Amino acid sequence: MKQLDVQIMGQSYLLGCPDGGEVQFREAVQRVDAAMCRIRDAGKVKARDRIAVLAALNLAFELSDLNQSAISSVERVRAVGATPASSGEDHDAALASLLDRVNAALGDDGRLL
Numbered sequence: 001m002k003q004l005d006v007q008i009m010g011q012s013y014l015l016g017c018p019d020g021g022e023v024q025f026r027e028a029v030q031r032v033d034a035a036m037c038r039i040r041d042a043g044k045v046k047a048r049d050r051i052a053v054l055a056a057l058n059l060a061f062e063l064s065d066l067n068q069s070a071i072s073s074v075e076r077v078r079a080v081g082a083t084p085a086s087s088g089e090d091h092d093a094a095l096a097s098l099l100d101r102v103n104a105a106l107g108d109d110g111r112l113l
Helices: 022-042 048-081 088-106
Strands: 002-008 011-017
Touching: 002 022, 011 022, 022 048, 048 088
Parallel strands: none
Antiparallel strands: 002 011
16 A cells, blocks of 8 residues: 555645555545535635535535436436337437436546546
8 A cells, every 4th residue: 555645625644545546546635625625615614524524425425426327327228228129229329328428427537437
C-alpha cells in the first residue's frame, strides 16, 4: 500500500492507496474535495465534519442513482430481447440507447465505475 499526500478543502491528509490505484484514488479525492467545497461555498454549513457527512451522502446518492439507472436500462434491453417479434433493428436501437445513457452518466469521467 502506498501513502499519498492529498488536499481536501485546503487541509492535507496522508492517506493509504492501493498499489496501482493512484490515478483512481486521486480522482476520488478530487470528487470529494469538489463536493465538500460546493457545500462549504453555499454558506449554510460551516463545520468540517458536517460538510464531510453531507458530501458523503450526496456522493452515495449519486452512485445509487447511477446504479439504479443502469439496472433499469439493462432491464429494458432484456425486455426488448425477450420479445419474439422484435427485430434486430429493435435490439440495435435499444443497445444504442443504453450506450448513450451510460456515456451520459459517465460524462468525461472515462471510467466505468
